[in-house]
Amino acid sequence: MIEVIGLTKRYGGKTAVDDLSFTVRPGHVTGFLGPNGAGKTTTLRVVLGLDAPTGGAATVGGVPFRSHRRGLHHVGALLDAQQVHGGRSATAHLSALARSNGIGRRRVGEVLAEVGLTDAAHRRVGGFSLGMKQRLGIAAALLGDPPVLMFDEPINGMDPEGVRWVRHLFRRLAAEGRTVFLSSHLMTEMEHTADQLVVIGQGRLIAAEPLRAFADRGTRRRVTVRTPQPAVLAAALTAAGATVDAAPDHLAVRGLSAERIGALAFANAVELHELTTRTTSLEEAFMEITAGHADHLAGSR
Amino acid sequence: MTTSLQPAPAVAARTRAAVPPARFADLVAAEWIKLWSLRSTPWTLGLATLFVVGAAALAAKADYDNFPFYEPETQREHMFSLGDAFPQEGYLTLMLVAASLGALTVVSEYGSGLIRATTAAVPARGAVVLAKAVVTAAVWAVTGIVIACGSFAASQAILAGRDAAVSISDPVAIRAVAASALLAPVCALIGLGLGVLIRHTATTMVTGVFLLIMLPTMFSSDKRWSAELGHLMPGIAWNRLVTDWMPPPHPGYFPATVTESWLVLTLWPVALLVPALLSVRRRDV
Numbered sequence: 001m002i003e004v005i006g007l008t009k010r011y012g013g014k015t016a017v018d019d020l021s022f023t024v025r026p027g028h029v030t031g032f033l034g035p036n037g038a039g040k041t042t043t044l045r046v047v048l049g050l051d052a053p054t055g056g057a058a059t060v061g062g063v064p065f066r067s068h069r070r071g072l073h074h075v076g077a078l079l080d081a082q083q084v085h086g087g088r089s090a091t092a093h094l095s096a097l098a099r100s101n102g103i104g105r106r107r108v109g110e111v112l113a114e115v116g117l118t119d120a121a122h123r124r125v126g127g128f129s130l131g132m133k134q135r136l137g138i139a140a141a142l143l144g145d146p147p148v149l150m151f152d153e154p155i156n157g158m159d160p161e162g163v164r165w166v167r168h169l170f171r172r173l174a175a176e177g178r179t180v181f182l183s184s185h186l187m188t189e190m191e192h193t194a195d196q197l198v199v200i201g202q203g204r205l206i207a208a209e210p211l212r213a214f215a216d217r218g219t220r221r222r223v224t225v226r227t228p229q230p231a232v233l234a235a236a237l238t239a240a241g242a243t244v245d246a247a248p249d250h251l252a253v254r255g256l257s258a259e260r261i262g263a264l265a266f267a268n269a270v271e272l273h274e275l276t277t278r279t280t281s282l283e284e285a286f287m288e289i290t291a292g293h294a295d296h297l298a299g300s301r
Numbered sequence: 302m303t304t305s306l307q308p309a310p311a312v313a314a315r316t317r318a319a320v321p322p323a324r325f326a327d328l329v330a331a332e333w334i335k336l337w338s339l340r341s342t343p344w345t346l347g348l349a350t351l352f353v354v355g356a357a358a359l360a361a362k363a364d365y366d367n368f369p370f371y372e373p374e375t376q377r378e379h380m381f382s383l384g385d386a387f388p389q390e391g392y393l394t395l396m397l398v399a400a401s402l403g404a405l406t407v408v409s410e411y412g413s414g415l416i417r418a419t420t421a422a423v424p425a426r427g428a429v430v431l432a433k434a435v436v437t438a439a440v441w442a443v444t445g446i447v448i449a450c451g452s453f454a455a456s457q458a459i460l461a462g463r464d465a466a467v468s469i470s471d472p473v474a475i476r477a478v479a480a481s482a483l484l485a486p487v488c489a490l491i492g493l494g495l496g497v498l499i500r501h502t503a504t505t506m507v508t509g510v511f512l513l514i515m516l517p518t519m520f521s522s523d524k525r526w527s528a529e530l531g532h533l534m535p536g537i538a539w540n541r542l543v544t545d546w547m548p549p550p551h552p553g554y555f556p557a558t559v560t561e562s563w564l565v566l567t568l569w570p571v572a573l574l575v576p577a578l579l580s581v582r583r584r585d586v
Contacts, residue, residue, distance in 0.1 A: 048421045051586070068424050070422070070423055070424070071421050071423060079414075083415050083418060085339070086413070088338045088339065097419075097422050099327055099330045100331035100423050140418060
């Protein structure tokens with residue numbers, strides 16, 4: 001469990017994080033979402049004890065992370081995959097980290113296999129693609145088998161296969177009862193991976209809630225429905241307060257969740273061939289809710 | 302469907318391996334792995350050794366060749382012999398290389414950002430700096446001993462051909478070899494301390510070169526205050542310890558004492574590592 005309590009961090013005169021409070025619970029993949037410059041990385045650094053807070057506190061498992069003399073068994077973290085020494089092999093990089101925490105060499109081989117880098121184990125990291133470096137950073141985070149894992153933009157530079165692998169990994173780690181905290185500025189990625197969200201903008205909390213609840217807050221959310229009985233369903237949906245646009249082969253529904261639409265179809269004995277929440281809905285919710293919070297939102301709306 | 306803000310779902314209890322104790326020896330081993338997993342390390346140490354020993358051999362060869370043309374008194378006293386073993390060009394280079402490699406163990410981590418992974422793995426930052434200092438001191442002490450013994454042996458072997466060698470049993474020769482062996486780890490630790498304090502690669506390197514090479518040339522030995530300041534320089538202290546004879550002090554001439562020079566050499570690393578250890582705890586990484 002990660003707890004951030006009234007956290008403020010200023011660098012010189014610039015406030016990066018402003019009185020931020022939230023809790024990240026075990027057993028979930030929690031997405032940490034916000035536009036560039038919102039303060040995500042700063043928050044992660046303070047949680048890891050790399051930067052000292054100007055005010056407030058951050059704890060992991062109830063204690064400040066810095067109170068540990070060794071960290072890998074408590075928190076596994078990937079802050080920036082580029083932050084490795086290019087002259088070392090993957091094995092050497094991980095071996096040094098492992099040894100500093102009293103972790104044996106066998107574990108290095110295990111995590112390299114886990115992230116699919118066994119064949120590249122003895123190659124110098126400088127020649128790795130960004131996606132391979134992300135895998136190496138994830139391997140480092142896994143070394144100590146920690147109950148809490150934090151990843152800053154872990155899918156940057158990953159190929160589609162890698163993205164699928166990493167989503168599966170994060171969900172598995174959460175299912176094992178770990179706390180998985182994952183920052184990204186890519187809303188669509190969160191939709192596929194996270195079930196909880198912490199959303200910040202300009203260093204302040206915007207939302208901390210289940211991903212679905214956040215997505216539902218977007219008023220422009222749309223659900224695509226295909227049915228052989230469009231007229232019947234459209235009438236039922238409109239009666240329930242939805243706005244329905246009829247296209248030739250589907251209905252575009254606003255104002256009701258897919259769950260509600262499915263329930264209404266069932267109640268009206270309407271056969272459904274498709275019931276899809278538009279994948280941009282989270283993105284749209286994000287854009288709507290963070291509008292005015294973003295530092296670098298230039299003409300994107 | 303309402304996915305919840307409830308606490309964790311029921312999950313299988315995971316058995317975690319016991320957390321191993323935090324041992325300083327593990328940090329030293331980790332730094333050892335880091336140092337030797339870079340190809341540049343053996344190359345740098347090997348080339349530095351060859352260069353310094355080679356410089357001593359060349360200095361001795363020059364005196365060997367010129368020997369027949371020296372005054373009989375010079376031939377008899379052969380005051381040049383110890384100086385040939387520890388030539389300035391060789392040992393100034395050694396100071397630079399040792400300080401740079403010592404600094405690199407730290408600034409390369411800050412430069413690449415690796416320091417964040419290191420610090421997240423070991424939140425006890427002071428212990429990491431100390432472990433780096435232990436590895437740096439050990440590696441450079443061994444290198445320093447090899448270089449000092451090598452340059453003494455090579456130069457004296459050449460000069461023995463003119464019957465102008467200094468014996469290693471000579472107290473001044475022992476002192477000179479010991480001081481020359483000490484010079485490398487001292488400079489490496491100075492570089493490491495500067496690296497922790499400055500963090501920025503280029504600034505650290507320029508500061509190191511200025512402090513070790515340029516600054517000592519700015520002091521004169523004929524003004525007392527200037528000479529006393531000069532005696533605080535590691536290079537000048539080393540120079541005093543490898544010089545077998547100096548005229549006694551008189552007005553307008555203020556040489557450093559041997560004791561003072563030993564103190565200067567040993568206190569430089571301490572004077573930098575103490576503030577380095579204090580600052581590394583406080584600053585953001």
